[in-house]
Amino acid sequence: MTIHKNLFATVLTHAAPSSNYRGESEENRTVIQRIKKGNHEYAVVSPEAMRNALREILAARELPVNRTRLHEEDQLAVEFKDFPDASKYADDFIFGYLVADAKEMKKHKRPAKRDSVLRMNLAVALEAYRFDATFHQSPLNAGKSPWKNSATSALLHRETSYTAYQYPFALAGADCMQGSGPAWIRSLIVAIGELSDVAGGHARSLYEMAPRSIVVRIGTSLVAGYDSYGFDPAGNFPEIIARIGAGDLPGEEFLIGGELARSMSADAKKALVAKGVALDDNPQRLLVLAADRLLGKKS
Secondary structure (H helix, E strand, C coil): CCCCCEEEEEEECCCEEECCCCCCCECCEECCCEEEECCEEEEEECHHHHHHHHHHHHHHCCCCCCEEECCCCCCCCEEECCCCCCCCCHHHHHHCEECCCHHHHHHCCCCCEECCCEEECCEEECCCCCCCEEEEEECCCCCCCCCCCCCCCEEEEEECEEECEEEEEEEEHHHHCCCCHHHHHHHHHHHHCCCCCCCCCCCCCCCCCCCCEEEEEEECCCCCCCCCCCCCCCCCCHHHHHHHHCCCCCHHHEEEEEHHHHCCCHHHHHHHHHCCCEEECCHHHHHHHHHHHHHCCCC
16 A cells, blocks of 8 residues: 655745735725734735646646636636546646536546645735835826726725735645646646746736745645744744754654745754754755655656
8 A cells, every 4th residue: 555645835935015915996995805813914815816826837837738817808717628637637637626517527527526636725924914005196098099997097095015925735645646647746846936926816916926935744644733824924933943853743754945944053954954854945946855755756
């Protein structure tokens, strides 16, 4: 019996001004989506927005994808090449699907729905939202302009937060090993290391969601076993460091990369390496190592 490993990870992004938001505006005010944690509100970015960006990265790298976004439609719209087929298309395999017409899918001898192999949760801001906002003047189309959006110019009110985000993701090894899965999942893990162009509905912000720091656990555990939102406002992950040091978490299952590794003292690094932790100052390189541990080294 093959025992597959599972991957759990938490990514911390770099801090930057963010106006990532979802939903319609309130008159001329563009609202950041946020949730309450403790006594404060924190901006969030949806996993759906990150998954869409990952899908487009995989398509740009010429993996076979079934769904493409149609940008010329008057509403959010996508086009499928075919009925979903997880054996043929990387996005159907990784992100799952649901087809309401189960009878049609039965004709094609394919399941009508499939769970996502990639599990993600909300990206949550590291710093509380402080009701910052910027104002922009939208000019009137005047003179000989052939079209107008409005009879007057408008003052646009956009909520903004200067913050880093953290988000967890997970992969079950057994789900990744079917068919072309190992190659597609390897490309996915590499894409997470370069995640960009993530935006909520109507967002205009450039905000990189690639890791500034990352903590990864790869083992047979079915749960992460630690706070998957454990980065503090300073960018440290005190729970992981303390519990590995105390022997409460198996150091050999952990990989730590990026600024979190770079900023450690030599003594702290030596202590973690002695516990079996893999450290790499470069988070993209660390994710390649994580893919090797989850899937086996690329031949």
